[in-house]
Amino acid sequence: MAASQFSPSRRSAVARFQVMDIVGDVDAMKAQGIDVISLGAGEPSGGAPAAVNREAARLHNLQAPVFNYTPSLGIKKLRQAIADHYRRWYDLDIGYESVAVTTGSSGAFVASFIAAFDVGDRVGLARPGYPAYRNILSALDVDVVDLPAGLETNFRFNVEKLAEFHAEQPLDGLILASPNNPTGTMVTRDDMRQLATWCGENGVRLVSDEIYHGITYGQDRGTSAWEFDRNSIVISSFSKYWGMPGWRLGWMLMPEDLEPAVSGLAGSISLCPPAAGQHAAIEAFSADAYTESDAEVAEFARTRQLVLDNVDRLGWRNAAPADGAFYYYAQPSEQVLARYGNTVAYAAAVLEHAHVALVPGVDFDGVDGGQYIRISFAAGYDNVARAIERIVEFNATIG
Numbered sequence: 001m002a003a004s005q006f007s008p009s010r011r012s013a014v015a016r017f018q019v020m021d022i023v024g025d026v027d028a029m030k031a032q033g034i035d036v037i038s039l040g041a042g043e044p045s046g047g048a049p050a051a052v053n054r055e056a057a058r059l060h061n062l063q064a065p066v067f068n069y070t071p072s073l074g075i076k077k078l079r080q081a082i083a084d085h086y087r088r089w090y091d092l093d094i095g096y097e098s099v100a101v102t103t104g105s106s107g108a109f110v111a112s113f114i115a116a117f118d119v120g121d122r123v124g125l126a127r128p129g130y131p132a133y134r135n136i137l138s139a140l141d142v143d144v145v146d147l148p149a150g151l152e153t154n155f156r157f158n159v160e161k162l163a164e165f166h167a168e169q170p171l172d173g174l175i176l177a178s179p180n181n182p183t184g185t186m187v188t189r190d191d192m193r194q195l196a197t198w199c200g201e202n203g204v205r206l207v208s209d210e211i212y213h214g215i216t217y218g219q220d221r222g223t224s225a226w227e228f229d230r231n232s233i234v235i236s237s238f239s240k241y242w243g244m245p246g247w248r249l250g251w252m253l254m255p256e257d258l259e260p261a262v263s264g265l266a267g268s269i270s271l272c273p274p275a276a277g278q279h280a281a282i283e284a285f286s287a288d289a290y291t292e293s294d295a296e297v298a299e300f301a302r303t304r305q306l307v308l309d310n311v312d313r314l315g316w317r318n319a320a321p322a323d324g325a326f327y328y329y330a331q332p333s334e335q336v337l338a339r340y341g342n343t344v345a346y347a348a349a350v351l352e353h354a355h356v357a358l359v360p361g362v363d364f365d366g367v368d369g370g371q372y373i374r375i376s377f378a379a380g381y382d383n384v385a386r387a388i389e390r391i392v393e394f395n396a397t398i399g
Contacts, residue, residue, distance in 0.1 A: 014135035015366075022347075026357050037387040038357040039375040042181065042326065044243035045383070046296045049289035052244065056280040067275035072267035074101025074251070078278050081285045082251050089213070090224050098253055100262050101278060103270045105211050105237040105250035109136055111269060112233045112252055115261040116173060116205050117142045123173035124165060126157045128329070128365035128372070130181045130209070145171060150368055155183045155320040155329075159194040166202065174199055177209035178222065179324030182364045182374040186216065186323040189223045196228040206232040211250070214241035215297050216324040217304065231255050240325070241293050242284045247277045300326050303377040303384050310388050315395055316373070326378040329361065331371055332395075339398050342370035354394040356387045 022040045029036045047053070073079065079096040086092040102108040109132065117123060119141040125133055126149040134144050147165055149157040162174065176195060178187045187195065192208075199206040206225055213222030213236065225232035230253075237250035254262050266272075283289060307328050311319065315333035322328050331337070332346060340346040343360035350356050361372030377384050 011139045011141055014138055015131065022351070022357050022359060025351065029351075029355070034355055036351075036355045036357060037379065037383050037390070039377070039379055039384065039387055040357040040359050042240065042376050042378055043245050044240065044296060044300075044326070044378045045380040046243045046299070048244045048247065049242060049284060049286075049292045051283040051286045051289045051292075052242070052280050055283045056276065059276055059279055070272045070275050070278060072270075072272050073263055074099070074273055075278050078282050079251075081282050085285055086224070086226070086253075089221055090227055092224065092226060094226070094253065097259070098256075100252050100254055100266060101273045102250045102252060102266070103273050104239065104248040105209070105235050106132065107248075107266075107270055107273070108235045108237075108250050108252040109133065109207075111262050111265045112207060112235065112254075112258070113137055113140055113142065114265055115258045116207070116233060121172035122169065123175060124162070124171045124204075125175050126177070126180070127367065128155075128180075128182055128361060128369060129175075130177060131363050133175050133209075145169065146367075147174075148367075150365070151318050155180070155185045156187070156191075158187075158191055159198045162195065162198065166204065171204050173205040173207060175207045175209065176225070177212075179212040179216065180320075181212070181325060182327050182329045182359070182361065182372075183320035184322035184325045184327045184329065185320055186220075186222065189220065192223040192225060193228045196225045196232055200229040200231050208232050208234050210234055211237040212240050212325040214293065215300060215326060217301055218323065222324065226253055231257075233258070238281055238284060241297070242289070243293070243296060244281070244284070247281065248274055249277050249281050299381065300377065303381045304328075306381060306384060306388070307375070307377055310392075313392050314388065327374055327376055329364075329372055329374045332373055335398050336395065337371060343373045344370060347373065350391060350394055354390040356390050356394075358391075 026036050026038045078101055079099040082099045083094040083096045086094045113136055122143045122145050123137055124145045124147045127146045137144050149155055196206055208225035210222055226234050234253035238247055239245040316330040319330035336346055347358045347360045350358055359374040361369030
């Protein structure tokens with residue numbers, strides 16, 4: 001057979017997201033009957049609020065449920081419920097027309113990046129950070145600019161650093177996640193005000209990833225960029241605070257100038273978000289659902305404290321301050337890195353011998369990530385407690 005003249009596009013050559021590969025490895029091991037504890041993917045163990053599940057069951061049990069296409073930006077009732085949520089949490093008056101419901105936050109990233117940035121535009125990303133930002137932008141031929149925010153800055157980024165980078169090589173956009181994945185770090189309210197204001201004044205489109213809002217360990221649920229600049233794009237999701245990752249429902253707050261573009265793109269990229277899920281998700285904004293989700297956050301806090309109490313036993317160091325989300329990002333001990341060289345090999349060994357799934361930092365940081373590991377404590381207190389004992393026992397075998 002003659003060699004094929006076809007090959008994948010250059011723009012599709014993005015790095016694989018190792019977290020999802022690890023999810024596959026865990027599933028394969030479980031299928032073999034191996035008791036694996038996954039501290040990999042950021043999947044809340046509690047599931048959706050009861051009110052959402054009840055509504056989904058009611059819709060399923062209707063005599064003849066019909067779920068046809070919805071409007072491309074989502075049903076009005078859900079868009080209004082999301083707008084009301086911003087009044088409840090942030091004291092913001094937002095019309096439902098500014099809300100676009102999407103197929104997960106991923107759908108919001110794709111639509112907003114296409115709408116906001118042209119080929120060759122320069123968009124800054126804090127490093128370490130969520131790899132899908134980089135991969136989607138790269139696939140769109142947008143130039144990604146690393147903005148280091150590692151150990152030397154306590155894993156935080158501020159407006160002074162941003163202004164320095166912009167003065168050297170002007171940016172067209174900035175993606176900011178607070179709380180951050182993988183570090184859990186948050187910007188303060190004053191930092192968000194300064195960053196959003198600076199971006200608005202300097203023609204830099206701010207994309208504020210706020211999907212972990214509500215999962216925080218202080219008084220602040222998270223500060224929204226729209227509190228300071230409505231030229232920003234705000235992206236959020238039902239996946240984390242409400243524990244609904246597999247429902248694939250997210251949303252964005254659209255700046256007025258982008259509304260026509262996002263609407264047109266949404267109708268072509270996904271036609272509409274999942275119809276049944278939209279109707280059920282309205283119940284996520286009920287009083288009972290908020291109460292239930294807050295109780296889950298309290299459980300995350302308890303599990304977070306368990307991790308912090310065992311850091312010395314684990315031998316982990318140089319950790320990011322886990323102010324929000326449900327991640328702990330740190331360096332393994334010097335002995336571990338001397339033995340394995342990097343955390344890719346270490347994570348593989350822990351999975352093989354201790355049957356605990358960890359995520360090496362290379363997903364999040366292409367420069368220093370090989371020296372870091374991320375765990376998700378969304379797996380629940382008991383699972384994390386068992387995993388810690390396994391890791392401690394495994395580390396004890398390393399000379």
